[in-house]
Amino acid sequence: MMLDKIFNQLNNQTNSNGDSHSLNHYDIPHITNANDLNEWEDTIKDSSYLSKIAQQLSLMGGHSISETVRKLMQRLFSDTFLVDYSFIGFKGKKTFSNLRSCDLIKLAVRKVPLFQNASDNEIEKPLKSFMAQASARLKFKTKVIPSTNSENTDSEKDL
Numbered sequence: 001m002m003l004d005k006i007f008n009q010l011n012n013q014t015n016s017n018g019d020s021h022s023l024n025h026y027d028i029p030h031i032t033n034a035n036d037l038n039e040w041e042d043t044i045k046d047s048s049y050l051s052k053i054a055q056q057l058s059l060m061g062g063h064s065i066s067e068t069v070r071k072l073m074q075r076l077f078s079d080t081f082l083v084d085y086s087f088i089g090f091k092g093k094k095t096f097s098n099l100r101s102c103d104l105i106k107l108a109v110r111k112v113p114l115f116q117n118a119s120d121n122e123i124e125k126p127l128k129s130f131m132a133q134a135s136a137r138l139k140f141k142t143k144v145i146p147s148t149n150s151e152n153t154d155s156e157k158d159l
Contacts, residue, residue, distance in 0.1 A: 028053060032078040037101070044100050054104055058111035065118055066126035068109050073130050076101065079141075082134035087127060096131060097124075 031037050044050045060075065062068035073082075089095035096102055106123050109115050115122075 028057065028075065030078060031076055031101075032081050037081070037099075041100050044104055050100070050104055050107065054107035054111050057104070057108035060108075061112055065109060065115055065122055066129075068112055068115065069105065069123060069126040070130055072105050072108055073127070076105075079134040079138045082131050083138065085131060087124065087131060096127075102127075 029036055029040055031040055044053060057072055057075070060068070060071045062071055084094055085096045086093040087096050105127060106120065109123050110118055
């Protein structure tokens with residue numbers, strides 16, 4: 001009964017502006033800095049909202065746990081943000097495992113029917129790997145963009 005009251009209050013708060021509030025991709029930010037993270041962490045403190053967001057994110061799916069984790073992390077976080085984090089705060093980085101966002105990733109993976117019985121370890125392994133590769137992905141992106149531009153200028157010279 002108390003739970004019903006909480007759900008009703010949450011629905012009234014989200015619908016207070018007069019239009020119906022449905023979860024869509026606009027409700028889930030792409031976190032690029034500490035301010036974005038703090039706002040997002042405050043938003044997902046509520047367990048019922050966290051569950052709704054996890055359900056929405058689970059629709060991204062994947063054929064494996066690692067593919068699902070990758071898709072979720074790419075959707076939620078920029079590589080420029082992730083370079084400052086590691087799963088347990090190794091090498092003086094900030095700790096990702098303490099964040100509510102980490103709980104969200106695990107919950108979203110488990111809401112995919114194929115992975116409903118996935119252990120923390122099965123989810124954390126690809127999560128740690130994805131985070132550890134953030135700086136390499138950034139380096140790759142910066143190398144690809146300038147080399148593409150220089151190739152265009154060289155071919156333009158030949159014309």
